[in-house]
Amino acid sequence: MKPLATLSVLTIAALSLTACADDPKSSSGGLTVSASDSTCEVSKTDLKAGPSTFKVTNKGSKVTEFYVYADGDRIMGEVENVGPGLTRNLVVDLPKGTYEGACKPGMVGDGIRQKITVTGEAAKKLSDSQQLKAAATSYERYVNSQTVALIAKTEEFVTAVKEGDVTEAKRLYPIARTYWERIEPVAEKFGDLDPLTDGREADAKAEKRDFTGWHRIEKQLWVDNNTEGMAPYADDLLANVKKIVALGKDAPLTALELAQGSKGLLDEVATSKITGEEDEFSHTDLWDFKANIEGSEAAIAALRPVLEKQDPALVKELDAKFKALDDDLDQYQDDSGDWTFYDKLTKAQVKRLSDLVAAVSEPISRVAAVVAESA
């Protein structure tokens, strides 16, 4: 499990990009701002609604700034510290209305201003993109395939626990969790249910609630080597897993959420898996580790058409970095599919894995922006 910060901020209706990639297609052409110590010439002051790129060139001798203000000097966008002779881009998404563009030679005062009028439709909505809808649908299919197996394997696990079959329960624990960990961003959308199913003992204690879910049973199995008193926890786990799956179906992830989710899964690896603290009793972290990575790769696969179109270099980089990570991980899986217990890894091996995860995480952190720009 992981904290719930990342997904909640992403409920986006309209896009407001302040900056784009090298050549923002949707902008109103090549807008130039020519600034000197006493003048400020904007090449075009009638703009269409949507993102516009102002190319600000400082031809004066003082450092300057360029602002776009709405009523009441509300700043819509700014580019600061444009030194003499320099050019810098400002991309600002302007809805219909009137604005003022202002150069501030010497970076002081109200600036040299002129009116800018924006007409036409509001900026395009991200949710309108057919391509992004297709990506979300594709990921939904993946989630569905995983949830069927998740429920089936969790049922088997729960049965073994209730029958007191410790060996079988231990065998099934990491396997059932694999399906869970692959689609963790779905679970994490439901803030109240995720801790109940996947919370850690220390967190339960801190939050003054009963320690429940996967890790409660894990502790009983590995520390006490029995299943005593676990039947209610097992039933409860299955019920919550089913609830999450049902809720997830009703509110599938958007393309942007799944872009964030692909990053979230790797963050999960980088924080709780690398430290071996997720499965602290069973040391089956590498099952989860691999599953998180597979989930992340699946999210990227769903977004692939969008990414290929927007930023093929990023796709190449992601492919290469994922491959390096997968290749390194391979050595820890035996022919029967079992993974090395995490406490058997050397410090050097963990560092290597950590480096490889970081190597994928950096490019993956740029995916959401590329998705946002595709609208």
Added chain:
Amino acid sequence: MSEQNEITSGLSRRKLIGAAGIGALAVGAGGGYAVGRQSDEPTAGVPDPDAKPVPFEGAHQAGIVTPAQDRLYFVTLDMTSEERVDLISLLKDWTEASRQMTQGNDVGKFGAVSGSPFAPPEDTGEALGLPPSGLTITVGFGRSLFVDAKGKARFGLEGKLPERLKDLPAFSGDDLDPALCDGDLAIQACANDPQVAVHAVRNLVRIAFGRASVRYSQMGFGRTSSTSSAQVTARNMLGFKDGTANIKVEDNKDVEDFVWVPKEDGPDWLVGGSYLVSRKINMRIEIWDREPLEGQENIIGRAKGSGGPLSGGDEFAKIDFKKKNDRGAPVIDMKSHVRLAHPDFNKGAKLLRRGYNFVDGSDGLGQLSAGLFFIAYQRDPEKQFVQVQHSLAGSQNDLLNEYIVHVGSGLFACPPGVGRKGYWGEGLFA
């Protein structure tokens, strides 16, 4: 983006330093108490000395003879990629980012706050609003960058390994922790503000993800050697002035003779560069602090207050090693630190030292984990650092060895500087 200048300029974090300074400093002028002491004319703002960046471009890398800044952040990394293209692109990216950061700018096209709201910022942002603070970034290449453990060339760098980039020999008394030694690449970031130095390294490390990974890092403060005669001699954690006899940037001849790799030394790609030796030296602070003043001064060979040699005179007085006391013993102990480290007893060897104090918290027994992160630049490690260290090392030599232990070590070849367009180590790939 098309224009080169946009890429290299980045976003400046030096905001309004001049203007704000004038307003603030003019307050108080003309007040009653100031009569006779201050003119009625508001004085022009004193320019913030940290607002002026250290030039990045030049024949040599900045951060070697640059007057020592107050803070250090040092890191070594290992390549996690074996691809030559990755090494080249990393050096290019580092050069570009360092060019921006040393001039007080954010990293990247959009910096810390002007990029897409959906992307992580290109610059980590903790230096926003801070002046360049004298930031210099200096890189070095370890032996392991050129050859692997079996002596096989890496990154297609056959024939590029400098002859002098050997592993340092073992010194008597060393207690080296491999986790604090060596590395394929080293970055020395110095600045007058620790936040600026940390920001620089953090961004460079981030840029390296997927290509290189950190081996260890070290923070330092209170420059322990002065590299310019304009600077007072700083003190180390033992309370003594350190670096009185250091090479100063003003000593052109010493700098030429002892710091820069000349053409005749080679290899070509390193001409104008230098060799960096790093040593992490732990000090047994509590034991030292119980040593009587006379004992401390005898161990060092200098007076604690003035820094002058025990043979007499002020800090910069010539040391008289022959002078005897009334019992007929040398005034400067034969095993004192100053004598054993002196060029006269080391075949004339001099080093340009740029060490920094460090405190890594306490050790759990209530003792300071503190000492000296020693850095020295030279054109020939064997004749310079190794020569001096052999004189000092071992329980039979430097009296100071009872109070210090070397726990980390490294030797790096630092390439020459770059011009407006080049990148560090470019000559390696020619």
